[in-house]
Amino acid sequence: MPEPLTPPNGRTASEAIGNAGAGGTMDFAASEAVSIGLATAPTARARSLWSDAWHDLRRNPVFIVSALLIVFLVVIAIWPQLIATGNPLACDINKSLLGPAPGHPFGFDTQGCDVYTRTVYGARASVTVGVCATAGAALLGGVLGGFAGFFGGWWDALLSRVSDIFFGIPIILGGLVFLSVVTNATVWPVVGFIVLLGWPQIARIARGAVITAKQNDYVQAARALGAGPIRMLLRHIAPNAVAPVIVVATIALGTYISLEATLSFLGVGLKPPTVSWGIDISSASTQIRNAPHMLLWPAAALSVTVLAFIMLGDAVRDALDPKLR
Amino acid sequence: MSGSARLKWAVCASAIALTATACGGGGGGGGGANGIVRASWGDPQHPLEPANTNEVQGGKVLDMVFRGLKKYDPKTGAAQNWIADSISTSDQQNFTVKLKPGWKFSNGEPVTAHSFVDAWNYGALVTNKQLNSSFFSYIDGYGQVHPGSGNPTAQAMSGLVVKDDQTFTVKLSQKFSTWPDTLGYSAFYPLPRTFFTDHAGWLQKPVGDGPYAIDSYTKGSIMRLRKWDGYTGDDKAKNGGVDLRVYTDSNTAYTDLQAGNIDLVDDIPATQLRNVKRDLGPRYINQPAGIIQTIAFPMYDPRWNGTSMQKVRQGISMAIDRASITSKIFLNTRTPATDWTSPVLGDKGGYKAGLCGGVCTYSPSQAKKLIQEGGGLPGGQMKIGYNADTGSHKEWVDAVCNSINNSLGNDRACVGAPVGTFADFRNQITSKSETNPFRAGWQMDYPLIQDFLQPLYYTGGSSNDSHWSNADFDKLVDQANAESDSAKAVGDFQDAEKILAQQVPAIPLWYQNGNAGYSSNISNVALNQFSVPVYNDITVG
Numbered sequence: 001m002p003e004p005l006t007p008p009n010g011r012t013a014s015e016a017i018g019n020a021g022a023g024g025t026m027d028f029a030a031s032e033a034v035s036i037g038l039a040t041a042p043t044a045r046a047r048s049l050w051s052d053a054w055h056d057l058r059r060n061p062v063f064i065v066s067a068l069l070i071v072f073l074v075v076i077a078i079w080p081q082l083i084a085t086g087n088p089l090a091c092d093i094n095k096s097l098l099g100p101a102p103g104h105p106f107g108f109d110t111q112g113c114d115v116y117t118r119t120v121y122g123a124r125a126s127v128t129v130g131v132c133a134t135a136g137a138a139l140l141g142g143v144l145g146g147f148a149g150f151f152g153g154w155w156d157a158l159l160s161r162v163s164d165i166f167f168g169i170p171i172i173l174g175g176l177v178f179l180s181v182v183t184n185a186t187v188w189p190v191v192g193f194i195v196l197l198g199w200p201q202i203a204r205i206a207r208g209a210v211i212t213a214k215q216n217d218y219v220q221a222a223r224a225l226g227a228g229p230i231r232m233l234l235r236h237i238a239p240n241a242v243a244p245v246i247v248v249a250t251i252a253l254g255t256y257i258s259l260e261a262t263l264s265f266l267g268v269g270l271k272p273p274t275v276s277w278g279i280d281i282s283s284a285s286t287q288i289r290n291a292p293h294m295l296l297w298p299a300a301a302l303s304v305t306v307l308a309f310i311m312l313g314d315a316v317r318d319a320l321d322p323k324l325r
Numbered sequence: 326m327s328g329s330a331r332l333k334w335a336v337c338a339s340a341i342a343l344t345a346t347a348c349g350g351g352g353g354g355g356g357g358a359n360g361i362v363r364a365s366w367g368d369p370q371h372p373l374e375p376a377n378t379n380e381v382q383g384g385k386v387l388d389m390v391f392r393g394l395k396k397y398d399p400k401t402g403a404a405q406n407w408i409a410d411s412i413s414t415s416d417q418q419n420f421t422v423k424l425k426p427g428w429k430f431s432n433g434e435p436v437t438a439h440s441f442v443d444a445w446n447y448g449a450l451v452t453n454k455q456l457n458s459s460f461f462s463y464i465d466g467y468g469q470v471h472p473g474s475g476n477p478t479a480q481a482m483s484g485l486v487v488k489d490d491q492t493f494t495v496k497l498s499q500k501f502s503t504w505p506d507t508l509g510y511s512a513f514y515p516l517p518r519t520f521f522t523d524h525a526g527w528l529q530k531p532v533g534d535g536p537y538a539i540d541s542y543t544k545g546s547i548m549r550l551r552k553w554d555g556y557t558g559d560d561k562a563k564n565g566g567v568d569l570r571v572y573t574d575s576n577t578a579y580t581d582l583q584a585g586n587i588d589l590v591d592d593i594p595a596t597q598l599r600n601v602k603r604d605l606g607p608r609y610i611n612q613p614a615g616i617i618q619t620i621a622f623p624m625y626d627p628r629w630n631g632t633s634m635q636k637v638r639q640g641i642s643m644a645i646d647r648a649s650i651t652s653k654i655f656l657n658t659r660t661p662a663t664d665w666t667s668p669v670l671g672d673k674g675g676y677k678a679g680l681c682g683g684v685c686t687y688s689p690s691q692a693k694k695l696i697q698e699g700g701g702l703p704g705g706q707m708k709i710g711y712n713a714d715t716g717s718h719k720e721w722v723d724a725v726c727n728s729i730n731n732s733l734g735n736d737r738a739c740v741g742a743p744v745g746t747f748a749d750f751r752n753q754i755t756s757k758s759e760t761n762p763f764r765a766g767w768q769m770d771y772p773l774i775q776d777f778l779q780p781l782y783y784t785g786g787s788s789n790d791s792h793w794s795n796a797d798f799d800k801l802v803d804q805a806n807a808e809s810d811s812a813k814a815v816g817d818f819q820d821a822e823k824i825l826a827q828q829v830p831a832i833p834l835w836y837q838n839g840n841a842g843y844s845s846n847i848s849n850v851a852l853n854q855f856s857v858p859v860y861n862d863i864t865v866g
Contacts, residue, residue, distance in 0.1 A: 089736035091727040093646065096653040110596070110654070111723050180745070267713065272723070273740050283719070286576050286596040 049243065053319035063315035069308040076120055077127035084120035088113065088275045097291040107293045110283060119297045122277040125270055126305055128187050129194070130257040136195035137256075138249040141202025146241065148203065149210030150233055156207070163200030171197055171259065172266075179268040190269050194256050205248050209241035216240070243320045251313030254306045261302050277302045359552075359565035360865025362847055364589040364858065365578040366569035367715055368544060370751045372528045375514040376448025376455040379780075379788055380751055381768050385857055387511040389550055389567065390533035392558055394422065394441070395509035399862075402615070402669065402772035402854035404506040407558070408436060408515070408534075410491075412508070417500040417809045424491045430517040431538040431553045438493040440515035446470070446481040447521070448512060456755070457512035459780070459787040463504060463806070465496040473785075500807040502814065503773055510770040536562040536861045545571055562861040563849070573714040573746060579842070588847045588865075591858050593840040595717035598656040605842045611658055614839035614856030615669045615769035617777070618659070620709060620725070621831040624793040626760050628703035636699030638829040641707070641762075642684050644692035644732035650724045651835050654717075658840055661685075662833035665825050666777040667769065669854055675774025675815040681826050685833055689732035696733065708742035710763035712750035718764055719743060725834070754790050765790055765831060768855055774818045778802060782825060793830035797821075 047055070057063045076083060091113035099107045106115035148159040174197060182189040213219065219236050227235075263269030264278025265285075272279060277298040284294035369383030375391060378384055394409035406412070410423040428436035447453055449461035451471040461467055465484025470477045484496040497504060507513070515534060520527045530539055536556045540549040551566035570587060572578040575594040582590045583604060593601055593609075601609050622629045622638055629638075647661035660668070664680035683691075696702065709726060711718040719741060726739035742761055744750040753759045767788070769776050779802050780786045784794040798821050805817030825831070839856025849864045 087736060089730065092731070093649045093653050093724050093727060110720060111727055112653070113727075183742075185740075267743065273737050286594065290596070290599045 049240075049320070053243075053316075056319040057315060060315050060318070062311050063319075066308045066311035066315065069304065070312060073123055073127055073305055073308065077124040080121045080124060084117045086114050086117035088118045088121040089273055090114075097287065097294070099291075099293060106297045107291070109280070109291070109294045110287055115280075115294060115297050118275055118280055119277070119301050121275040122280060122298060122301065123305070125187055125274055125276040126257045126260060126302070129190055129260040129270075130253045130305075130309065132187070132191045133194035133198060133256045133260075134249050134253040136191065137198035137252065138202055138245060140195060141199035141204075142206045142242070142245050144199065145203030145206030145245075146210050146233070146238065149207035149241075150214060150229070150237065159203065160207075163203050166197060166200045169197060172262065175259075175263045176266065176268055179263060182268075183271075185271040185274055187270060187274065190260055190263060193263075194259060198252060198256065201252065202245055202248055206241065206245050209244045210237055213237045213240045247313060247317040247320055250316050251310055254309030254313065257309065258302065258306045357864075357866050358563065360847075362564050362567045362589060362860065362863050362865060363587040364567055364569055364860070365572050365575075365582075365587055365591065366548065367573070367747050368571055370748045371456070373531045374455065374528070375444065375516070376453075376457045376460075376512045378511060379456045380747070381857075382747065384511055384768075386539070386548065386550070386569070387514065387533075388857065389535055389537040389860055390531060390539060391511065391514040391535045392428075392533075393509055393511070393514045394424075395505065396560075397509045397771060397854065399851060399853035399859045404509050404771065407509070409508070412505040414505075417502045417504075417807075418497050420495045420497070420505065421488075422493050422495065426491060427557055428534055429555060429557070430532055430534045431555065432517060432519060432532045433555075434517045434519070435490075436515050436534050437490040438487045439490070440517065441513075442481075442485045442487050442493055443521065444514065444516035445485060447516065449482055450480065451477050457787050459783075459785055460507070460510065460512040462785075463497045463499065463501050465498045467498065499803065500809065502806075502809045502811065503775065504806075506773060507771050507776070512770075536560060537567065540566070547571065560861050564847075564861075564863050564865045567860050567863075575715055575717065582842055582844060585844060585846070588844045589841065589850065589858060589863070590843070591839070591841040591852070591856070592715055593658075593842055595654055595656075595720045598658060598840075601840075601842060608843050608845065608850075610839065610841040610843075610850065610852055612839050612852060612856075613667075613669050614837060614852065615667045615772060615854050616766060616837035616839070616856055617662055617665065617667050618764065618766045618834045618837055619662075619665075619831040620762050620834060621765035621791045622762050622793075622829075623757070623760055624791040624830055625757050628760070629762070631700075633699045634703075635828060636695045637702065638699075638832070639684050640692045640695030640699065641729060642692075642829055642832040643686065643688045643695065644729045645725050645832070645834070646687045646728045647685070647835055648687065650721055650728065654720050654724050655835070658838045659835035660838075662835050665782075665822055665831070665833050666774055667836055669769075670772060670774055670777075673812075673815070674772065675777075675818055677819055677822075680819065680822055681833055684826055684829060687728075692729075692732045693734070702738060706737060707739050708761040709739065710742045710744060710750070710753070710759050710761045712745070712747045712764075713743040714746050721834075722764065757792070763790075766837070772854055774815055775802075775806065778818055778821060778825075779806075782821075782830060791830045793828070795824060795828060798824045 091111040093112045095108045095112035096110055097108060104114050104116060106119060109115055144159055148156040175193060178193055179189060214237060219232060222232050222236050260269055261278035261281065264276045265282040269278055270276040280298040281295060288295050367382045369378060370380050371377050371383065373383055373386055375387055378387055392407055394407060395404045396407040397404055408424055408428050410425045412420055412422050414420045424438060430436060445461055448455045449458050449467055449470050458471055464482045466479060466482035469479035470482055485493060487493045517532055519532060536553060536558065537550040538553040540551045542548040548569040549566065552562040552564065575592045576596065578587065578590045579594055579597050581587045624630050651657060651659040651661055663678050663685050664676065666676045668676050670676040709722050711722050713719060722741040726741055729739040730736050744753060754763060767777065767781060780788045782789060782793055782798060783802055784799050801817050801821035805814045805821065808814035808817060839852040841852055841858060843850045847863050847865050849862050851859050851862065853859055
């Protein structure tokens with residue numbers, strides 16, 4: 001049963017590492033060079049990498065569509081009652097498996113709960129897990145990877161080996177082992193687990209970006225002028241190394257959401273009474289012959305959400321990394 | 326190895342081609358008298374010692390591998406003499422058991438009076454830690470081999486005396502008129518000498534005196550049972566053997582049945598009940614069985630055992646809408662329970678509809694009132710423990726919780742607490758580490774009202790998972806057992822049951838039907854009164 005969900009998950013994650021890892025770090029120096037070159041042109045005011053990217057993004061329909069979807073998702077994750085007035089935990093067994101009815105456009109599940117309400121409320125768990133896990137992994141991975149790249153030496157060797165160890169843990173197996181002992185029904189154990197297994201990917205990217213940025217002339221110049229390591233890192237290296245991390249993190253967000261759903265589907269992620277698409281898909285999967293609507297709606301919501309975040313990640317990568325186009 | 330395997334297949338193929346008869350042992354290939362039945366199963370909780378198995382999956386195997394003094398008729402459930410030639414008494418307390426000659430274990434050893442007496446003494450001795458030891462508690466001398474605390478002062482029960490190879494006598498510590506009818510239960514099976522001389526070896530490959538012998542067992546995967554050709558009983562296996570395959574999800578077993586990967590599923594998942602008639606047609610069995618499902622309270626946990634908690638327990642029972650759940654989740658393959666026994670006992674046997682009274686009647690307002698009067702749910706929230714691998718428990722536990730939540734007007738009052746496997750779940754309960762109310766299904770061991778009450782609710786009973794204890798209840802049960810008139814005995818048991826209706830150590834939910842489905846590969850499939858397939862009657866092909 002887990003098969004349909006796992007491969008896309010694994011694949012996208014590794015693609016993200018591959019593309020953004022190689023492309024992001026190498027080409028970044030090139031784009032830097034381009035903008036330095038442009039700066040000598042007398043016509044326009046020099047555009048920074050960020051305003052350049054924003055300029056591109058505004059004209060990218062993929063970005064506009066995915067951004068609108070995400071804004072919508074975030075809004076209903078915070079205020080689900082805006083579009084669903086019911087209570088996702090109020091279930092009437094006598095309505096078990098009934099189809100759509102007035103006020104209940106998606107029908108009812110096995111327990112007689114309203115599928116529409118549950119689908120809307122399910123966004124909260126997914127978005128919370130996605131955003132928090134990404135923020136955590138980006139922060140932890142970015143800081144550790146950045147230090148490793150900047151200081152090098154034993155610090156780098158140690159961190160690289162530690163991240164290798166975490167890379168070696170199969171994510172589904174790890175989830176089954178770690179999360180099956182957790183009885184806490186909130187989202188935080190799942191967030192913690194994803195951060196724990198997600199940070200090395202970002203740390204590798206951050207390390208590569210910092211190493212590349214460190215070799216640039218302006219960093220050497222700053223060093224020659226007597227700047228301390230902290231100042232160099234914060235003023236000169238970090239702003240120029242953060243772009244690839246943002247790209248990978250945005251793409252990872254989508255995969256983290258589908259990972260949460262996978263773990264919940266397997267019964268080790270979020271636990272009832274938390275409302276989650278993964279849980280609903282799991283209980284709907286056995287009823288597919290009797291009540292396909294039960295599976296359709298949460299599965300569609302999950303797919304659209306994951307797609308929106310991955311499309312956003314793609315658009316951001318294109319904008320920050322013009323050479324890939 | 327591979328060479329011989331290939332040779333075997335070649336022989337099989339030619340045998341089928343030439344005579345179209347069976348070729349057993351080839352992993353289910355072939356049919357007829359040597360065909361192998363492939364059936365669904367779950368790992369048993371413990372190694373298969375007869376006196377240490379009190380759950381259904383292990384019991385299934387024991388019933389295939391062993392035969393006892395009595396056997397329950399698959400259709401009526403009536404106890405009939407099997408290895409026993411006669412069990413006679415004049416005073417309901419002293420019994421003389423005579424065995425039929427000629428019975429053997431599958432290792433060639435004869436079944437004698439010693440085989441029974443030694444097995445029972447082993448099962449009763451406290452240091453052997455057998456789960457079913459309390460089944461021997463009526464035999465005189467049980468107190469010496471199984472004291473409440475401390476070391477045993479004897480190694481064998483004084484009430485058991487071997488007269489000769491075919492005869493032994495039993496003295497009970499009190500009158501117990503229906504005692505002989507309990508002797509078909511697996512705890513009373515005989516054991517060969519090798520059980521005692523090479524215990525570890527025996528556990529690896531249990532040896533019994535039944536129509537099947539265990540060929541191999543791989544935990545978590547498969548147990549292969551093969552017909553024992555030397556079996557002389559009347560119920561010889563009509564197939565070549567049974568492969569019991571372990572499934573951790575009954576839906577997978579059901580899809581495997583449809584795909585033709587197994588032949589017999591005796592646990593139809595609730596989510597497939599809507600389709601099962603269309604899928605299987607006449608190969609679907611749905612019949613009443615001696616099974617009741619309950620929610621038991623951990624009475625060893627002070628949170629659930631306070632004096633005011635009685636009202637809370639009653640209230641929870643009244644908050645459950647049994648009728649809707651049995652019709653919507655189970656499509657009427659369960660019947661709402663109104664007592665603690667089973668309709669298969671019949672009115673004469675002690676079943677009494679409505680004995681539970683108002684406590685088992687759905688009444689949300691009364692439920693809320695009682696729970697509030699009792700001080701509310703402990704900690705404001707309850708969980709219901711269940712195993713997730715068999716029996717479609719998630720669906721009904723969620724429905725029961727929703728019903729309780731709706732009654733209390735609190736959508737987080739109750740939530741299900743799944744445990745991955747049946748064996749883990751049972752371990753948590755027997756070790757008292759389960760602190761939530763938990764699901765407790767009871768499949769009768771023998772069709773007597775005594776079996777629905779004493780093992781479950783008598784102080785120290787073998788399956789008294791709640792560890793509930795009530796002196797009045799115990800006294801009424803003792804009194805009932807001492808009656809020589811069965812109608813009076815039933816009356817006493819029902820009086821004891823009325824105490825359950827007040828104290829509610831366990832909430833009766835519903836009586837369960839036996840549900841099974843089988844492939845077109847096998848025929849003559851039936852469930853007995855215990856809802857276990859009558860494996861030895863199944864024919865293949």
